[in-house]
Amino acid sequence: MKAVKILSIENATRNVMHVKTEKPQGMTYLPGQAVDVAINSPKWKDELRPFTFTSLNSDMYLEFFIKTYPDHKGVTKQIAKLINGDSLLIGDVFGDIRYEGEGIFIAGGAGITPFMAILKDLDKNNSIGANKLIFANNTAEDIIGNDFFTQLLGKNFVNVLSKEENKKYEHGYITKELIESQLQNDKPHFYLCGPPPMMDAVLKQLKELGVEESRIVKEVY
Numbered sequence: 023m024k025a026v027k028i029l030s031i032e033n034a035t036r037n038v039m040h041v042k043t044e045k046p047q048g049m050t051y052l053p054g055q056a057v058d059v060a061i062n063s064p065k066w067k068d069e070l071r072p073f074t075f076t077s078l079n080s081d082m083y084l085e086f087f088i089k090t091y092p093d094h095k096g097v098t099k100q101i102a103k104l105i106n107g108d109s110l111l112i113g114d115v116f117g118d119i120r121y122e123g124e125g126i127f128i129a130g131g132a133g134i135t136p137f138m139a140i141l142k143d144l145d146k147n148n149s150i151g152a153n154k155l156i157f158a159n160n161t162a163e164d165i166i167g168n169d170f171f172t173q174l175l176g177k178n179f180v181n182v183l184s185k186e187e188n189k190k191y192e193h194g195y196i197t198k199e200l201i202e203s204q205l206q207n208d209k210p211h212f213y214l215c216g217p218p219p220m221m222d223a224v225l226k227q228l229k230e231l232g233v234e235e236s237r238i239v240k241e242v243y
Contacts, residue, residue: 023111024049025062026084031104034087035164038132039102041086042077043110051079051115053139054241058113059086061100067111069097074117074135078142084112087166089132119241123211124151126204128196128224130158130216134166136241137213145174154178154204158196158220161186180204196220198227214240 026043034040051057058070077085090098104110119136121144127137134157144150155175159165161183171179181191182200192200201224212233214224221242228238 023058023060023067023113025109026112028104028106028108028110029083030106031108034166037090037092037164038166039086039088039090041088041101041104041110043084043086043112045082045084046112049084049112049115051075052120053078053143054119054121054136055115055117055139056136057115060111060113061097061104062109062111066097066100070113071097072116074139076135076138076142078139078146080146087132087135087138117241119213119215119239121213122239124153125211125213125237126201127153127155127213128158128201128216129155129214130196130220131164132166133214133216133220133241136215138167138170140213141171141174150174152178152206154180156180156182156196156200156204158182158184158216160184162188162191196224196227198230201227202231209237212238214238215242218242 024046029042031039031041056072056074059073060067060070073086073088076087088101090102092099121140129137182196183191183193184195187193212228214221
């Protein structure tokens with residue numbers, strides 16, 4: 023584990039912290055990969071949690087969007103209390119989710135983080151193409167990176183809100199019909215990351231749409 027100083031920490035949404043830290047010398051990672059993180063203090067240094075990089079390997083810093091759970095009284099609640107100059111412990115890089123080709127990204131809540139890095143990388147290489155993002159959240163306030171994705175994807179950024187009705191967004195949950203409405207070619211890839219209930223539902227919908235398992239790239243957060 024390597025100690026890194028927090029360069030900036032602020033709320034991205036009401037329960038998600040946007041954290042930038044120093045980058046350990048020699049560290050490399052791919053878009054979509056993650057790392058074990060702990061708070062650098064005697065009480066918390068052995069409490070490791072996996073977080074996905076939202077920065078790119080070419081950046082001179084590490085960046086994370088970390089969902090906090092104040093009711094759990096655990097690591098993320100403590101992370102929300104940290105300030106600039108505090109430090110985290112960074113472990114080894116891991117994770118197999120990666121870009122396989124053009125398609126539809128489907129995310130729920132903090133499950134957006136690997137896709138943020140992948141889409142940033144595609145944008146950097148002028149390869150966004152016709153990729154689409156369907157993003158499920160409770161309310162509009164919970165949408166991580168709303169401005170970023172709107173600017174990047176335009177009409178190919180589809181938001182679904184389960185607990186708020188808003189004329190700008192879809193209401194309810196991700197459905198087979200919604201996914202089908204976004205299909206543009208016969209063989210797109212599907213990228214999934216979100217809480218287990220959402221993942222189970224979407225995988226069932228993709229199966230009903232006849233999507234082969236080989237075209238599904240998934241990760242549960």
